[in-house]
Structure formats: C-alpha cells, structure tokens
Amino acid sequence: MTTNAPTTIANPSVPATPAVAVSARGLTKQFGNFEAVAGMDFDVYEGECFGLLGPNGAGKSTTIRMICCLTARTAGSLTVLGEPAAPGQRTIKGQLGVVSQEDYLDPALTVRENIEIHGRFYGQSPEVAALRATELLEFMQLDGKTNEQVRSLSGGMRRRLVIARALMGRPRLLVLDEPTTGLDPQARILVWRKVRELKAEGVTVLLTTHYMDEAQRLCDRLVVIDHGRILESGRPRELILRLVGRECLECPDIAPAVVDGLTATLRPEDQAWHEWQSDSWVLFSPNLSAILDRWDTAGIAPSLAYRRPAGLEDVFLRLTGRELRD
Amino acid sequence: MDGVNGMVWPRFTKGALMVFRRDFLSWVKYYKSSVLLNFGEPLTNLLALGFGLGAYVTKMSGDPFVDFIGPGLLAVTAMNAVTFDMSFEAYDRLNENGIYLSMITAPLHPAEIVGGEYLWEACRSLLYGLVFLVVLLPLGIVHSWWALLLPLPLLVTGMLFAGPALWVATAAKNHEQLFYYFTLVVTPMFMFSGVFFPLAHLPVVIRDLILLTPLVHVVNLTRALILGQFPPTLWQDILWIVGYTILFMALPGRRLSRRLTD
The missing domain is CATH 3.30.70 (Alpha-Beta Plaits)
Known part of the structure; x- marks a missing residue:
C-alpha cells in the first residue's frame, strides 16, 4: 500500500494499515472429541464488514460465540478489540453488539422496554438508555411500534428490533449471526441498508449468512469455512474470479x-x-x-x-x- | 475461568439490579393473573380447611384451627410464589424465550443474573406474603404487633427458596422434570412442615427428618410473629433459615454459568 500517494483523500487520522478488530491464530474449540473449530487464522480489520460463510455445522456459530466471549476457546489465540477473548471479558463485551440467530426478545416487555433494559445492562443511566432507544427505534424504523408488545411484531420488525437492541451499547464491533434468515426481500434490503450506514459510521461488522447475495453485497472480505477450517479467504470479487x-x-x-x-x-x-x-x-x-x-x-x-x-x-x-x- | 471448578456465588451488583428491573417490568404486565394464581390455592386451603375442617377440629395445639394454619399458609404462599417463578419461568428464560441468553451478550456475568433473580424473588416473597397477611387481617387471625416484623423473614424466605428452584430449572431437560420438584419436594414439604398439624406428636425420627427441611422453620417463625407466641426453640428456626439461605445461594450459579457460556 502506498502511503504518500497524492490521490489519497482519506482522513489523515486513519492509518494506512487498518487496525485489527479481531485476530485469531490457530483458534480451536473442542466439544469432547468433536472439533467444532479446528485451527483458524483470520483477521478482521476495523471498519470493514467481514463475512464468515459456511454450511450448517461448519463452525460459524462457535467461532462467533468465542469472539463474543460466550464460550472459551480450547486452544490458539483470539484477540478482540485489543483484549484476549474469554467468557466474562467485560471490556470486550461492553464494546460488542450481538445479533444472535434467534431473536431472544422478551415477550413480557414492550418494544421500547426490550431495548432500553438492554442499554441498562451495558451500564447506561436511565436517561441515556431512553435517549438511545428513541434514536435507534427511529433508525430501525420502528418508532411507530414503541409501546407495542413484541409478539405483535412481524418477523422483519422483530429482526430490526434485535439489531436495535444490539446497537444500544454503541458497539465498536457489531456481530450479525444470520441477520436476515426468514425475512422477506423488503426487510432484507432494509437490514442491508442499515448495515451499510453503520459501516459508514465506522462500526466493524462481522457477518455470518447463508445468503451468498447478502455476503457479496455487504462483505469487504470473507472466509469460507467448513468442518471447522478455513477453505478460502479474500474479497468476494477476487474469490469469484480466482475460483470460478x-x-x-x-x-x-x-x-x-x-x-x-x-x-x-x-x-x-x-x-x-x-x-x-x-x-x-x-x-x-x-x-x-x-x-x-x-x-x-x-x-x-x-x-x-x-x-x-x-x-x-x-x-x-x-x-x-x-x-x-x- | 470461574464457574468451572469452584462455586459461583451470586453477585449483587448494578447489573443484578437491572436484572431485577427486567423482572419487575415483566411482573407489572402480568401481576393480575399471577396474583390470582398464587393466592387461589392457599386461600382455598385456608377457607376450606380453616373454616370447613375447622368446624370439627376446633383447636390445634391450643389455638383455633384457622389461627394455626393461617400463618403457615402465609409461609407457603411466599414459598410458592418464588418457587413457581424460579422453576417454570426461569426454565423458560433459559430454554424457551432466551432472555438469559440475550442478557449474557451484554456485559453481565451469570452470577449477576442469579443475583438479580434473588433480589427479585426476595421482593416477590415479600409482596405475596404481605398481601396474604392483608387477607388474614379481617379474619382476625393476626394477633400480634410482632407481625410488623414479617417483611424481614419474608425477604429472606424469597432468597431461601429461589436457589434450589433455580438450580432445578437449570438442570431440568423439560417442563415435566420441573413437576418432579413439586411432587417430590415442594408438596411433601407443604404437607409435613407443620402447616396443618404440629410436629410434636410425630415419631422422633420423622420429626427430625422434617426439621432438616427449610419450610418448617419458616412456618414456625411466621406463626410466632403472627400469633405473638415465641417458643424457646425459635432461635434455632432462625439459625436454620439463615444457614439454609446462605448454603442454597450458591446452588444454581455454577450450572447456569456453564449453561450460558459453554
């Protein structure tokens, strides 16, 4: 990469070599005799959208769970936002937003309460959480549903609410585990647009998906994994040209x-x-x-x-x- | 990593307070139906047994029958309010609606979730116990100003029964297994803990076995405060309650921790 190229109009505070948000080396996870993740090496740069692609059971979710400090690695190293990832790692978790495969919305709470309480889990004051919730409901186009019960929402609205919930803590790294599975085309397009907007704001995005068109549209770089191993990695266009x-x-x-x-x-x-x-x-x-x-x-x-x-x-x-x- | 080899004690942190807050917000939505559920049974027992059976069994260890069972049923109401919430509801939060799973993606430790649940169950026990006390008042069953002290044992009772029930919820593989806890533990305790008859005339072995369970001591304490009668062994009941509360507190933490971060 040329550093003093006259064509560079980028913000001078942005370093030429992108900072690393997630770095995995020999990352391994075993459940008994089963090796769900079998030695992965990859880096996710800050500000990019990085895709983790693979068939069911390839090891995507386990990798995601290790990055989110929800399960311990068996071997290898894993650094997330400068800290070693491990369950209970508050410094990391405080800077993450997680959209899990399942919605896990609280059926007893209203739309607003669902995300406001999540902000409080991040240690926000009632005022900050309320303000952030208002902002995000608007951002995810749910501001008309603020006081409705979650069960009255459509699948697309639920998914948007889950994304709003993940954004409550103003994450530096947003983890999207199959964010659009089961959504209709309109809802998917809205989610994609929002992900791009977040990326433009500098949020790093880690995405798993089964939809290749989604990965192709959103990901700057991606890895294709299977049986816990990385098969290929690169930019979508480059992978296509090189492999097919x-x-x-x-x-x-x-x-x-x-x-x-x-x-x-x-x-x-x-x-x-x-x-x-x-x-x-x-x-x-x-x-x-x-x-x-x-x-x-x-x-x-x-x-x-x-x-x-x-x-x-x-x-x-x-x-x-x-x-x-x- | 903690939670694998050692015990995981609940943490009563700011995060735990937010878990408490989520439970409160959820309860506010459902309290009407849930209050009815939790009162239906003890109230039926009180009316049917206290006044029905009470017409025949007029005295129980010197007290009118309804006076004898009223305070015991208050303790049972508190226990049930907590046990239902920490078994069936907590099972759902863990396995069905994923509320714990969503909490754990935020910077919360499983031990803070347990802490928050305990705080809430203490309040639930207090709430349901006090409402039952209000039911007892017009029936003339409350005989002593000592009853004003009831909030304290009620708060502790909430913590006491929350631990074992949450442990069962984290261990159960389905709803049916939760029923075993009720059939094998909760219901026998309800029947034999001196709620309906004094333990004095039971064979010593059986009485000693019963004294090893927690509910009987709570029943003795609530009865003492409501009737204003203080048997010389009451301090032992208090010790048992405090001891069990502390002992049971660490029961579910480790298992919940493993379930959430494995």
Missing part, C-alpha cells in the same frame, strides 16, 4: 446424456469445469464464447442455456460441495 471465473453457462432441465455430448467437446485449453446445481448443469470456463461457437457449429447447442456472471454462490458450492447439511 467471470462467467458461466447454466443449462436448466438438461438431460445427462446431452451433457455427456457437450463435455466431450471440451478441450484442455478451455480450463473448463462443470457441476450440477440442483437440476441445472453449470459450465465454468474463461473460454465460454469459443465453446458456444463450437457447439453451434456441431449443432449440439442446448436449447435452453443462460450465460450469467459467476457469483459467490458458485464459489460456495464449489468449495463446500452439494450434499445436504443438517
């Missing part, structure tokens, strides 16, 4: 026999690889145009085929396979 290429050809509802005929025409210089994604056959190659010409000439071009940009979902499937996880 710029674009692919997707052929829905194609007969395997037809596919056999198509693959027979592939040449080594095509650097092609292909796979079945559900009922679609997908072909990846930097040489797609040439391949399509070849098929046209041979008269075997499939009747239905979409040429589309490759995405993070393709990366994910390539890395973690297609078998179902529970």
Whole structure:
C-alpha cells in the first residue's frame, strides 16, 4: 500500500494499515472429541464488514460465540478489540453488539422496554438508555411500534428490533449471526441498508449468512469455512474470479446424456469445469464464447442455456460441495 | 475461568439490579393473573380447611384451627410464589424465550443474573406474603404487633427458596422434570412442615427428618410473629433459615454459568 500517494483523500487520522478488530491464530474449540473449530487464522480489520460463510455445522456459530466471549476457546489465540477473548471479558463485551440467530426478545416487555433494559445492562443511566432507544427505534424504523408488545411484531420488525437492541451499547464491533434468515426481500434490503450506514459510521461488522447475495453485497472480505477450517479467504470479487471465473453457462432441465455430448467437446485449453446445481448443469470456463461457437457449429447447442456472471454462490458450492447439511 | 471448578456465588451488583428491573417490568404486565394464581390455592386451603375442617377440629395445639394454619399458609404462599417463578419461568428464560441468553451478550456475568433473580424473588416473597397477611387481617387471625416484623423473614424466605428452584430449572431437560420438584419436594414439604398439624406428636425420627427441611422453620417463625407466641426453640428456626439461605445461594450459579457460556 502506498502511503504518500497524492490521490489519497482519506482522513489523515486513519492509518494506512487498518487496525485489527479481531485476530485469531490457530483458534480451536473442542466439544469432547468433536472439533467444532479446528485451527483458524483470520483477521478482521476495523471498519470493514467481514463475512464468515459456511454450511450448517461448519463452525460459524462457535467461532462467533468465542469472539463474543460466550464460550472459551480450547486452544490458539483470539484477540478482540485489543483484549484476549474469554467468557466474562467485560471490556470486550461492553464494546460488542450481538445479533444472535434467534431473536431472544422478551415477550413480557414492550418494544421500547426490550431495548432500553438492554442499554441498562451495558451500564447506561436511565436517561441515556431512553435517549438511545428513541434514536435507534427511529433508525430501525420502528418508532411507530414503541409501546407495542413484541409478539405483535412481524418477523422483519422483530429482526430490526434485535439489531436495535444490539446497537444500544454503541458497539465498536457489531456481530450479525444470520441477520436476515426468514425475512422477506423488503426487510432484507432494509437490514442491508442499515448495515451499510453503520459501516459508514465506522462500526466493524462481522457477518455470518447463508445468503451468498447478502455476503457479496455487504462483505469487504470473507472466509469460507467448513468442518471447522478455513477453505478460502479474500474479497468476494477476487474469490469469484480466482475460483470460478467471470462467467458461466447454466443449462436448466438438461438431460445427462446431452451433457455427456457437450463435455466431450471440451478441450484442455478451455480450463473448463462443470457441476450440477440442483437440476441445472453449470459450465465454468474463461473460454465460454469459443465453446458456444463450437457447439453451434456441431449443432449440439442446448436449447435452453443462460450465460450469467459467476457469483459467490458458485464459489460456495464449489468449495463446500452439494450434499445436504443438517 | 470461574464457574468451572469452584462455586459461583451470586453477585449483587448494578447489573443484578437491572436484572431485577427486567423482572419487575415483566411482573407489572402480568401481576393480575399471577396474583390470582398464587393466592387461589392457599386461600382455598385456608377457607376450606380453616373454616370447613375447622368446624370439627376446633383447636390445634391450643389455638383455633384457622389461627394455626393461617400463618403457615402465609409461609407457603411466599414459598410458592418464588418457587413457581424460579422453576417454570426461569426454565423458560433459559430454554424457551432466551432472555438469559440475550442478557449474557451484554456485559453481565451469570452470577449477576442469579443475583438479580434473588433480589427479585426476595421482593416477590415479600409482596405475596404481605398481601396474604392483608387477607388474614379481617379474619382476625393476626394477633400480634410482632407481625410488623414479617417483611424481614419474608425477604429472606424469597432468597431461601429461589436457589434450589433455580438450580432445578437449570438442570431440568423439560417442563415435566420441573413437576418432579413439586411432587417430590415442594408438596411433601407443604404437607409435613407443620402447616396443618404440629410436629410434636410425630415419631422422633420423622420429626427430625422434617426439621432438616427449610419450610418448617419458616412456618414456625411466621406463626410466632403472627400469633405473638415465641417458643424457646425459635432461635434455632432462625439459625436454620439463615444457614439454609446462605448454603442454597450458591446452588444454581455454577450450572447456569456453564449453561450460558459453554
């Protein structure tokens, strides 16, 4: 990174090398004989949105729980906001906001009470908590629901309230564990917008998600993990280009026999690889145009085929396979 | 890390006060129905047994029957108010609605959650005990100004029964297992702790066994204060109550801590 580049318009107080918010080295967590996290190395820089992607049971939640000081690591080191993470680490927890997978809203309390009391858990005075709650209900567009019981809220509103609750303590690091699972598209878009706004304010965001479009939109960098290990890490765009290429050809509802005929025409210089994604056959190659010409000439071009940009979902499937996880 | 090898004592911190506050806010929403639930049974017992059975059994160790059972039922009311909340409600806070799980993401220690719950249960015991006292007043069962001291034992009673119930809630795997606590512990204690009959004529072995349980001592103390009769062994009851309260206090901390941070 060039330090004195004349094009830099950035705030001079922001250092060229970003500060590290979370640093894991050889991070390991065992439950009995089961190794949920099997030696992970990664850094989350301050101010970025960092994604933790992986199938169910890959070790995402355990990693998140260690970072949130909710469970102890078995081995390795884990530094969060400059302190070693461990259960009961108040200095860290006071600077974290956690959106857990489950809502865990208090059904006995109103919308406002739910987040106000959370602010009090962070040691805020009644006045500060009340003010912050008002701000955040507005920020998450819940200000019309202030005095309603939580059970009357829709799924999207509940999720927004959980995010508001996580922001009560003015976190430096916001941890979002599957923040949009089960939400309708409108609600997801609102959550994404809010996450971007928070990032713009300098909040570091750690995100786990099953939605690759979500990761692609929000994450500056991400790791794909499975079986407790990091498979790949990098920027979404860079991962896509490196692992699956710029674009692919997707052929829905194609007969395997037809596919056999198509693959027979592939040449080594095509650097092609292909796979079945559900009922679609997908072909990846930097040489797609040439391949399509070849098929046209041979008269075997499939009747239905979409040429589309490759995405993070393709990366994910390539890395973690297609078998179902529970 | 604490909470793995040693005992985890409750912490009565500012954070614990906020846990108390959450319980209070929640109670305010439900108190109407919950007061009825907690009074229904003891009040039925008092009326049916005190005046029904009392028409036949007129005296119990020298006192009118209803005078004898009234103070005992007050102690039971306090115990039940606490036990229901710390078993079924706490089980839900831990397993169903995740209230403890959300608390623990904030800078709160499990021991502060336990501390806050104890503070609240002390108040619950006080509240429900005092309302029951108000029921006893017009019935002419309160005979002594010493009854004004009742808040103190009621507060302690709340703490006393909160620990074991919360321990059961953290250990239970489902709601059914909580019923075992009631069937095997709470109900027998209710029946044999000198609420309905004095222990004096029971075989010594059984009486000594009963004296090893906590409720009987609370019953003796509330009866002494309400009737203004102070048996010479009352100081022993007080010692038992204080001893058990301290002993039971550390029961749930370690397990809750493990459940929340494992």
